[in-house]
Amino acid sequence: xxxxxxxxxxxxxxxxxxxxxxxxxxxxxxxxxxxxxxxxxxxxxxxxxxxxxxxxxxxxxxxxxxxxxxxxxxxxxxxxxxxxxxxxxxxxxxxxxxxxxxxxxxxxxxxxxxxxxxxxxxx
Numbered sequence: 001x002x003x004x005x006x007x008x009x010x011x012x013x014x015x016x017x018x019x020x021x022x023x024x025x026x027x028x029x030x031x032x033x034x035x036x037x038x039x040x041x042x043x044x045x046x047x048x049x050x051x052x053x054x055x056x057x058x059x060x061x062x063x064x065x066x067x068x069x070x071x072x073x074x075x076x077x078x079x080x081x082x083x084x085x086x087x088x089x090x091x092x093x094x095x096x097x098x099x100x101x102x103x104x105x106x107x108x109x110x111x112x113x114x115x116x117x118x119x120x121x122x123x
Contacts, residue, residue, distance in 0.1 A: 041066065042075040042092030044085065046103030049078040059102050085109035093117050 043063055045056045063074035075096055077088040085101070086109045092099040093113055101110045 036071045039070075039072050039098070040075060040096040041072055042077070042096035042099035044088040044092060044099065044101050044106065045076065045078045046105055047079050047081055047084075048103075049080070050076070056102050059100060063100075082109075086113055089113040090117060 041063060043059060045060075046052075048054060048056050050056055050060055060074070060076065063072075063076070066072050067074055075092060077084075077092060079085055079088055082105060085106050089099065089101055089106070089109055090113050094117060101107075
């Protein structure tokens, strides 16, 4: 089972890299021009929120790099408590192309939202 999760993670990372490679056109051919993208990426934090100096911050740093490199603006909702997980995931799942649920505590909420909204989860 762990091998399946690891494989899913590697494949999803490759897919994400492929999506952004396709979106990385330079506008007007000028150097230093930030590419623009219509791809929307959401991130729902664990209750630790941004500033936790852990996995929430690490993921957010990655999203900021994607923003810089590919012009994709991250859409972040911070969960103050576990009861915020499902509403936050539902909100971003309905409006963004890809949503990250940060933290193992969100596993049940992510599965519920994926079923309810008929979206695909990589769990």
